[in-house]
Each structure stands twice: as C-alpha cells, then as structure tokens.
Amino acid sequence: MDNPADHEDEARSGIGREAVRGRADTGTLGKAIAVLDIVASADQPMRFTDILARSDQPRGTLHRQLSNLVEEGLLSLGRDHSYSVGIRLLKFAAKAWAGNQFRVIAEPHLRRLHDLTGETVHLGVLRGNEVIYLDKVESRQAVRMYSQIGNASPVYCTGVGKAGLSALPDAELQAVVASIRFRRFTDSTLVTPEALLREIEEIRASGNAYDREEHEPGIRCVAAPLHSADRSFVGGLSVTGPAYRISPELLESWAVLVRNAAGAIMEDMGARLGPRT
C-alpha cells in the first residue's frame, strides 16, 4: 500500500502558478508542454481525439505539436495511435534528480530522520498546487524504486504540501489556495479554502504540519516546512506511517525531530549555496 498516491483529478498542474503572478508568455514551447502535460496527467494512453477534446488547439495545430513531441522523444506513439509519455524524459529526469542541490543536501538528514523514527521519510517541493516528491527513505526498499519520486499529490491534503504552503508569502499562498479544486479523499480531507487557511495559520504558529489520514485512510504524517535560501524551492519533509502503528502521541513526539531536521537542512544550504548576503 503506497502512500502518496497519484491523484487523478482534474487539477492540471500549472494552474496554480499561472494564478500566482501574471506568468510570462512561453510561446510555442509553452503550448507544446501544455500538450505534454495533458498526456502526462492522464492515467492511460490517450488517442488523438481525446487530447483534442482537452486541448483548445485546432486539429491541424495539435497534430503538428504531437508530431513534434513524438519526434523529439518526449511522447511516444504506439501503433494503436495512442500517445504516452516518452522515455527521453527519463534521461532528463535522472539529471534533474541527481543534480538537485536541494535534494543532495537534504539526503543525509532524511536518512538520519529515518534512523530516529524507523518510518518512511519524504522530501517534496511545491509546484503550483501540487507537491512533487523529490526523495524518500524507507525501510522496505525492496518495494519499487522510483515509486513515489516524481509523483505529484495535492498540496491541501498532504503533510509536505501543507508545510510548504505555510512557508509561502501570503500573496502567493492566497493565489495557490484559490487555484485548488478540492476533492474529498477521506472523511478527514479539508475541502474548503477556509479550513485550509485556518490550518496553515496553526502550522505557521507551531512549525509542524500534520496529515491526519486526509489523503489516504490509515496513513498519518508529521511534516515541517523547508525552503531554499532564494525560495526557488519551497517544500517540506515528513515522516509517514500507518495509523495502527503510530498513535497521535507518537506522531506528536516526532514533530520536534522533523523541525530540527528541516532546520539543519536549511542551515546546510545556507552554508553551501550562499556565504553571501
């Protein structure tokens, strides 16, 4: 039973960022990537007409965009005319992951946190109204590598997501929250902007975010906010585990560990990235 599961709702990533600040025009590239995103957000290969329905491009244009994406290896076209995400992206992603300073610096701290708690530790960053998992340390490594890394989950019902939100300046926070299309995953899921904002206030006060079985029944976590010095990365880290094993009290007792780890990571980043300002 994996934890931060795919969410297959309508929330197209990027919506959030658009809202956050009149985003600069990315021209032809932007349109092509939007098409790529449509295919990537679907949970099964899409045929031409499916994509056409979700895109607002005319037939001819869309067809050329798809052809170009396929030619570049960003999409792959099966013989049944279904489009799926291309493996060239794996090469890019491998570099993105290995070269990400945020992740590299955080890694030893994630391990330490895992050693202290014995539970799964996640590192994630905000991207619009989604959180993208950058790394994870768990005992039962045997499961599936790559499993969660790169997966996107909603901000409003994950510990890392809410922690990240609490680290945003108010203007951005408002914009992101406004862009969320709330969906109930469990009985405890927060489904209104008001409830979410109220909780963000608590997180800012206490320094810890919790996921109280809000995304998946039976899964709890404590998280703490985290951001790079220049705020180019805003996210959080969390300790996650099954409710039957982790009482609210135990979770509570880890809160300080998570906060300390977050603090240590940010300190390291300050040292590594900017002995300046």
Added chain:
Amino acid sequence: MDNPADHEDEARSGIGREAVRGRADTGTLGKAIAVLDIVASADQPMRFTDILARSDQPRGTLHRQLSNLVEEGLLSLGRDHSYSVGIRLLKFAAKAWAGNQFRVIAEPHLRRLHDLTGETVHLGVLRGNEVIYLDKVESRQAVRMYSQIGNASPVYCTGVGKAGLSALPDAELQAVVASIRFRRFTDSTLVTPEALLREIEEIRASGNAYDREEHEPGIRCVAAPLHSADRSFVGGLSVTGPAYRISPELLESWAVLVRNAAGAIMEDMGARLGPRT
C-alpha cells in the same frame, strides 16, 4: 561502485537518430529541447555564456529560449545565474516510467532472472547511440533508488547496448554506428566501428551480447536483445556482476536464461499489445 556509469563525453544524444533517417523538422520546440539537452548533458550547472558557447543560437534567441524553459519549469535558474534541469521533469518522468508498457511487462521477468542468478538485472532501450536504463533489479536495494534508471550509457560498450544494436535492421545499425564517437573506457573497450560490427554479427548468431569489462573495469555482463512488436522500443536486458565473483564460464551459463527471459517478455508483449496482424 555503480555499474553503468554516466558517460560525460561529447556524444550528444540524438545525433544518432538524426543520422538514421532524415529527421523531420521539429521547429521551435526542437531548438528549445536541444538547449535543454545541452544543460542536461553537462555534469554541472552551466552559466549563460557556457550554454551560448555550446549552442549555435545568437544571444538574444538563446536567452529567450532559456527564459521560456525556466518559466515552464523544465530548467531551474539559481541565484548565481546557473541553469540546471528542473524538477517538473520528474513529474513527467514518473509517468513515463510507470506507464511504460515495455517496462511493466518486463518487470516480473526481470525479477525471475534476478532470483535465478542472484545478480543485478538491467532493462534498457536504445535512444540514438545511447542506451537508457528503464529498470533494474538488484539485491542491495539500499543503495540509491533512481540510481541508474534514466541514466544514459554508450551503446558500444554495454551489454544492453550491443544487444539492442543487434536487433536493429542493417540500415539503422550502420547509421547508429556511424554516429558513435568512440571513447576508450577500459583496455577491453571496442573503439572501432569494424570491431563493433564484427561483434554485432556474433551476437546475431549466438543471441547473446557480453560486456567483458568494456565499460568499467571489474564489471561483466551477459545480455540478450529485446524489442517491442512494432519496434518502437529496441533494447535488451542483462545480468551484471563483479568479475571476481563471476567467471566467464558462469556468465556463459546464464546466457540461455537471459535469452529465455527476453523471449518470454516478447511473447507477453505480443499477447498484451497485439492480437492482431
């Protein structure tokens, strides 16, 4: 000691495919992705001028392309003006990986092969003159998830690479080989097209490719070719291990296991993807 290590030579991916068949023009998108590839192929973050030197675009153009890539989240721009690959690619790659039928179908067979041999099993596909690793099964999972997946290695000195080459039609094989810029990694590395083509013939005859410490000293592997029914994926799978533990005889004895696994995978794909033709 990782096995299929990064290769940081000049071989820009895509060169191969260009040569393979007058590649259709991908216009603005193609240029942007070429820029992305330059950044992704470097082993450290690049500054504007570095990229300018490797790109053949004029300053203004390149700057806009980079800005667009950053805006789209495909690149990330540090406050020291260095560009690195953006985390949005992780999201795309997660989908590419999880949704790749080739990999999904192969997975149980990789496990079985691992159980039979006790050594690391790799699945990879050709992409131009590189091989991109799609999956890997190894005992010591604890190392680093994501480690090799998505990594690109040269075709000419890896088992999976040579196996994949042997599955190509002659015309494409010639074109790919012609695009290779040979580099000596070890004493055993094949460094001429002639030697490589000769070995491809042997692989075609025997059904197995070997890496006899040609990429990394002390690392050996047996591989077998593999391709999807429509040849949209051409690659191979391999069993890899340290030379001190794996004698040439032992390696030889696994050859048939690897071939059988490859055969089983292709059979499964035929059943799953095309009860047609």
Added chain:
DNA sequence: ATTGAAGTTCCACTATATGGAATTCAATTT
C-alpha cells in the same frame, strides 16, 4: 460495398521567433 469516425496533410495568412545592437547589472580593479 458503404458509411462514418478518426487521423493526417495542405497552404494562404498571420502571429511568433529571430538576432544584432543597445542597455543594465555585478563583480573586480585602480
């Protein structure tokens, strides 16, 4: 065979990318 839906190609039109040059910015040196 016939129909219909899905995918692909075409080409005049127009929006968009281009790229050389000017400008701003940020370090380094005097």
Added chain:
DNA sequence: AAATTGAATTCCATATAGTGGAACTTCAAT
C-alpha cells in the same frame, strides 16, 4: 569610491515558423 570589464538582459524591425480551416486519406464497423 570611481572606473573598468565581462556577463546577463532587453529591445525591436524583419523574416520565419506556427496557425487553423478545410480537404483528404485510412481504417473499422455495418
């Protein structure tokens, strides 16, 4: 502190490349 240098960024007239409506082809189903 002022000057210098090299890098990064912005500007804008021009040319190129993307657009999109419509015609065409392909394939599956009846």
